[in-house]
Amino acid sequence: xxxxxxxxxxxxxxxxxxxxxxxxxxxxxxxxxxxxxxxxxxxxxxxxxxxxxxxxxxxxxxxxxxxxxxxxxxxxxxxxxxxxxxxxxxxxxxxxxxxxxxxxxxxxxxxxxxxxxxxxxxxxxxxxxxxxxxxxxxxxxxxxxxxxxxxxxxxxxxxxxxxxxxxxxxxxxxxxxxxxxxxxxxxxxxxxxxxxxxxxxxxxxxxxxxxxxxxx
Amino acid sequence: xxxxxxxxxxxxxxxxxxxxxxxxxxxxxxxxxxxxxxxxxxxxxxxxxxxxxxxxxxxxxxxxxxxxxxxxxxxxxxxxxxxxxxxxxxxxxxxxxxxxxxxxxxxxxxxxxxxxxxxxxxxxxxxxxxxxxxxxxxxxxxxxxxxxxxxxxxxxxxxxxxxxxxxxxxxxxxxxxxxxxxxxxxxxxxxxxxxxxxxxxxxxxxxxxxxxxxxxxxxxxxxxxxxxxxxxxxxxxxxxxxxxxxxxxxxxxxxxxxxxxxxxxxxxxxxxxxxxxxxxxxxxxxxxx
Numbered sequence: 326x327x328x329x330x331x332x333x334x335x336x337x338x339x340x341x342x343x344x345x346x347x348x349x350x351x352x353x354x355x356x357x358x359x360x361x362x363x364x365x366x367x368x369x370x371x372x373x374x375x376x377x378x379x380x381x382x383x384x385x386x387x388x389x390x391x392x393x394x395x396x397x398x399x400x401x402x403x404x405x406x407x408x409x410x411x412x413x414x415x416x417x418x419x420x421x422x423x424x425x426x427x428x429x430x431x432x433x434x435x436x437x438x439x440x441x442x443x444x445x446x447x448x449x450x451x452x453x454x455x456x457x458x459x460x461x462x463x464x465x466x467x468x469x470x471x472x473x474x475x476x477x478x479x480x481x482x483x484x485x486x487x488x489x490x491x492x493x494x495x496x497x498x499x500x501x502x503x504x505x506x507x508x509x510x511x512x513x514x515x516x517x518x519x520x521x522x523x524x525x526x527x528x529x530x531x532x533x534x535x536x537x538x539x540x541x
Numbered sequence: 542x543x544x545x546x547x548x549x550x551x552x553x554x555x556x557x558x559x560x561x562x563x564x565x566x567x568x569x570x571x572x573x574x575x576x577x578x579x580x581x582x583x584x585x586x587x588x589x590x591x592x593x594x595x596x597x598x599x600x601x602x603x604x605x606x607x608x609x610x611x612x613x614x615x616x617x618x619x620x621x622x623x624x625x626x627x628x629x630x631x632x633x634x635x636x637x638x639x640x641x642x643x644x645x646x647x648x649x650x651x652x653x654x655x656x657x658x659x660x661x662x663x664x665x666x667x668x669x670x671x672x673x674x675x676x677x678x679x680x681x682x683x684x685x686x687x688x689x690x691x692x693x694x695x696x697x698x699x700x701x702x703x704x705x706x707x708x709x710x711x712x713x714x715x716x717x718x719x720x721x722x723x724x725x726x727x728x729x730x731x732x733x734x735x736x737x738x739x740x741x742x743x744x745x746x747x748x749x750x751x752x753x754x755x756x757x758x759x760x761x762x763x764x765x766x767x768x769x770x771x772x773x774x775x776x777x778x779x780x781x782x783x784x785x786x787x788x789x790x791x792x793x794x795x796x797x798x799x800x801x802x803x804x805x806x807x808x809x810x811x812x813x814x815x816x817x818x819x820x821x822x823x824x825x826x827x828x829x830x
Contacts (some may be wrong), residue, residue, distance in 0.1 A: 376738065397742075404740035414735045427736065430551055431745045433544035475739070 326352040326483055326514045332382035332540075334368050341376060342368040344538035346382070350516060352482070355509040357525045358518040360535035366518035367411065368486050369535065372518075383506060386483070404432065407476035407513075409486035413468055415460040415475075422446070422456040425474050432479055446478040447471075450504055458537045466497030473504055477513075484508055484515045498524055556752035564721050568714050568808065569764020575707035576796065576804050577769040582699055584793040597685040598670050606678040611659050615677060618663060626664040626723040632657045642786060706760055711811050716763065718754045718815025725753060725794060726823045733827055743824075750820045751813060758812020762805035768794055 328349035334342045342365045350356055358366050371377040372384045375391045384391045388406065394402060416424055425446055427441040447453045450470035452463075460468055469489055476484060486505065490498035502517070502524065509515045519525060525532055534541040611629070618627045635657045640646040658680065663673070670684035724746055726733065733746055777792045784791040796804065 374738070400740045400742045401613075402740075403738065408739060410738070414731070414738070416732055416735065427732075428739045431548065431736070431741045433547075435547075479740075 326350050326354070326387065327516065328383075328385040329369070329372070330383050330385075330529075332372065332384060334365075334372065334377060335380045341480075342538060343379075346535075348533055348540055350514060352514055353509070353512055354531065355515040356508065356517070356531040356533055358516060358533045358535060359520065359522055362522060364478060364535045366485055366535055366536045368522075370485050370516070370518055372410040373483075373485055374406045374408055375399050404428070404479055405481050405483065407473075407479070407481040409469075409472050409476045409484070409489050411487040411491065413472040415468060416473060417459060417461050419459075420456065421452060421458050421460060421463070421471055424460060425478050428475060428479050442478055442480075443461055443474075448476040449477065449507070450474045464495050464497075466500065469493065469501055470496075470504065473501070477508060478496045482512075482514060482515075484513050486515070486517045488519055489517060490519055490521055495524075502528065511516055549748065552745075552748035553752050555749040556756055559725060559749075560756050560760060561721070561754055564717065565635075565760035565764050568717055568757065568761025568812075569768060571710045571713055571717075572761060572765035572808055573768035573772070574711060575703050577763050577772055578703045578706065579698070579800075580773060580796050581771055582696060582703065583792055583796075584791075586696065597736065598663045598665060598673060599683040599685075600663060600673055600676075600679050601681040601683075602659045602661075602678050603680045604658050606659065608659070610678055614660065614676065617748075617811050618661060618673075619677075623667050623669055624665045630657050630660045630662060635660065654823040673731065714758065714808060714811045715818070718757055718812045719819040721757065722754055722816045722819035723823050725750065726820070726827070730827060733824070744800050746824065747820050751816050754812040754814075754816020754819075755809050756812070758815075759805055759809040762808030765804060765808065766796070766801055791818045 326349075328423075329346045332346040335342055336342060338532060346369060358369060360366050368377060373377055373386055374392055375393065379392045385395075386402065389396060389398075391402065395454065416427070422443060425443040426439060432439075434442065444453060444456070450473050452467060452470055452474060455463065455467065460471060461472060473486070473489070476486075484505065488499050489505070493501065498521070505515050505517060506528070602614070606614075608631075615627060615629050618624055636649065636655045639657070640649050670682045670685070673679060675684040688760055736746055773793050775796055780791065780793060795801070
């Protein structure tokens with residue numbers, strides 16, 4: 326599903342975020358990407374939907390070499406990946422429901438089907454009762470769940486989450502991870518970046534440890 | 542409904558929600574100036590054209606010329622093959638016409654005697670004013686053709702001025718739209734950024750802004766037509782009174798259907814252009830993550 330080979334990433338200015346990353350994630354797998362802040366977790370995740378391009382090596386997602394993709398092909402790639410951002414990127418000028426509807430606006434679903442999918446996604450993260458609320462009225466854990474609902478509403482085969490449990494209490498964090506596990510159980514490939522080693526160890530899943538731009 | 546059409550409806554609806562009445566007013570008022578000027582000029586053109594086609598020459602006779610001599614002169618004029626029509630206006634009739642004008646009757650009454658001379662009005666396609674001025678008993682000759690030519694020249698200047706004004710205000714329309722779209726892009730920055738991150742195409746992101754520019758231009762064009770129509774209605778109330786005193790039913794006409802349509806479509810086109818320039822410049826500045 327996802328395969329990194331000898332990937333390096335240097336940012337303009339010479340900062341070397343990734344030195345030599347190679348790993349692959351099979352379809353249906355759930356893995357954690359751990360490491361301290363600044364280890365390069367976010368960079369690894371951004372390479373998957375071509376938000377960043379590798380300086381060297383190749384990133385292959387769903388059989389496509391992401392680093393070599395034409396600009397016009399990127400939207401299609403991204404629609405097949407569910408992204409949960411570190412800062413969530415919710416839109417506070419609209420309701421919870423409309424936040425989830427956003428990715429459906431540029432997919433080809435008829436309005437009724439889109440609304441049905443949005444409600445199904447909200448239902449899966451336990452926010453169905455809060456459709457009409459504004460995201461600002463939600464708790465931190467609820468906002469994170471809303472971000473997940475938006476990521477999965479297009480039913481992607483791959484789900485990528487950057488620090489989804491940051492700033493959450495242990496109970497909320499566990500609930501978030503349980504949601505990811507539930508999606509994984511129905512066949513979604515999941516990659517979660519987190520610095521919370523203790524939380525990760527409880528799940529007994531594959532762990533990719535990132536340190537100073539390399540996988541240990 | 543196809544997905545493509547649905548996306549256009551979505552973009553159109555999103556643009557419609559963000560349409561600002563104030564911006565449409567600004568654009569409309571700016572465009573009303575050249576559009577209104579054009580309407581006024583076009584209304585005056587037939588009058589000017591008639592004058593230029595049938596140049597009339599007025600012959601004012603010396604006050605001491607007797608009626609018999611005047612009639613002899615009239616016969617001579619009618620015999621001239623270059624002259625199409627001759628109308629004699631005796632001084633009494635001229636006085637009566639003038640007395641009928643409001644405000645002038647008291648002035649004429651105060652004079653005590655008729656100050657007006659006998660006159661001929663001659664229609665000729667040839668410029669024979671100089672020749673007629675040398676006829677015996679003729680005191681003064683006024684050729685309409687001269688001031689018809691001046692009027693045409695003045696109209697050409699005004700028309701050029703209107704085109705310049707239209708060009709300037711058209712540029713202003715593009716600038717206003719450019720700025721509106723810039724602000725709108727800044728306002729929707731988060732939405733644009735997230736949409737790009739989760740797989741929106743550039744076309745999907747740009748479309749609502751193009752529609753907004755187009756709609757704003759069209760709305761501005763419609764406002765301009767409304768402003769012109771209202772201004773002409775107001776003007777025509779006063780013009781009607783003035784024209785009636787000349788026995789004329791002259792009114793300033795509104796733009797013709799195709800002209801009005803052209804104003805609206807052109808405004809829409811300029812709005813779309815402003816949006817396009819703004820989008821290509823400002824969307825690039827929104828970097829990802």
